[in-house]
Amino acid sequence: MSSGDHHASSSGGRVLAVGPLPPWLQAVVDKHDPLVLPGGAEREAFLAEHAASVHVAVTTSFTGVGSELMAALPNLRAVINFGTGCDSTDLAQAERRGIGVSNTPDVLTDCVADTAVALLLDALRGFAAADRYVRQGRWETEGPFRLTRKVGGTRVGILGLGRIGRAVAARLEPFGCRIAYHNRRRVADVGYPYYDSPVALAEAVDVLVVAVTGGPETARLVDRSVLTALGPDGYLVNVSRGSVIDEEALVELLATGGLAGAG
Structure with missing residues (x-):
C-alpha cells in the first residue's frame, strides 16, 4: 500500500x-x-x-x-x-x-497474564537482578546476592478483575498467593476479598498487580497515594497502560526506598 x-x-x-x-x-x-x-x-x-x-x-x-x-x-x-x-x-x-x-479483546489475555506472573516472580525473587550481579562479577567482590522474598503466601491485590485480572489470579493461586481485588464494581462470582478503593487495596497487600484498561478514565489511577499505601515493602506490577501510573511518583519512591520494587 x-x-x-x-x-x-x-x-x-x-x-x-x-x-x-x-x-x-x-x-x-x-x-x-x-x-x-x-x-x-x-x-x-x-x-x-x-x-x-x-x-x-x-x-x-x-x-x-x-x-x-x-x-x-x-x-x-x-x-x-x-x-x-x-x-x-x-x-x-x-x-x-x-x-x-x-477490538480483539481475548487474543492476548493468556500472554498478558503470563507476563504479569513473570514480572511478579522476577520482582520478588530477583532473577534478572541476580543474573546481572553475577555477570558483572560482583559475586566475587561483594559476596552472595541478597536474600529475596518467598512467593507463597504473598498477598496479591489485583486492580481490575476483568479477563486479564482473573487469568492472573488463576495463575497465582497455585503458588499459594492470597488474592484480593478492587474493581469498578464487585464481581459476583468470585470469592476473593473486595476493597472499595485502590488505596484500601494497596494498604492490604504485598504486591499490587494493575490490569485495568487505559484511557482518560484511568489516567494516573495509581497515583502517589496508592503507591505510598503499598509502602517500602510493597511491589507494583503493571500490565496496563503506562498512563495508569503516576510515573514520577513511582520513580521517586523506588529511588528513595518508598517501594521495594516494580515490574
Whole structure:
C-alpha cells in the first residue's frame, strides 16, 4: 500500500488504513482497495479530497482514530482496531455519532497474564537482578546476592478483575498467593476479598498487580497515594497502560526506598 493508491471509490464507501499495520493485516486490507492516510503536510489535502468517501477505518491500538481525525471523517461508520486497547481512539465521539468500534479483546489475555506472573516472580525473587550481579562479577567482590522474598503466601491485590485480572489470579493461586481485588464494581462470582478503593487495596497487600484498561478514565489511577499505601515493602506490577501510573511518583519512591520494587 502507499498513499498514492487512491483509486475510484466504490458505492459502499472506502476503507482507510490509519497508521502502520501488521503485514498480514495489511494484506487483508489491500484486498479492499484502501485509501492510506498520509502524514505531515499531505494529510490536509488528502482529507479534503477523500474524507467524505471513508466509511471504515482500520488501525491498531498504537495509532487509533483520534478526535481530530474522526471529526474529519463525516461518514465514518466503523473503526476496526487490531489490538485489545482502544484508548487511542475517541470512544466518546464514536458513541455520540453511532460509530462502531471493534477490538480483539481475548487474543492476548493468556500472554498478558503470563507476563504479569513473570514480572511478579522476577520482582520478588530477583532473577534478572541476580543474573546481572553475577555477570558483572560482583559475586566475587561483594559476596552472595541478597536474600529475596518467598512467593507463597504473598498477598496479591489485583486492580481490575476483568479477563486479564482473573487469568492472573488463576495463575497465582497455585503458588499459594492470597488474592484480593478492587474493581469498578464487585464481581459476583468470585470469592476473593473486595476493597472499595485502590488505596484500601494497596494498604492490604504485598504486591499490587494493575490490569485495568487505559484511557482518560484511568489516567494516573495509581497515583502517589496508592503507591505510598503499598509502602517500602510493597511491589507494583503493571500490565496496563503506562498512563495508569503516576510515573514520577513511582520513580521517586523506588529511588528513595518508598517501594521495594516494580515490574
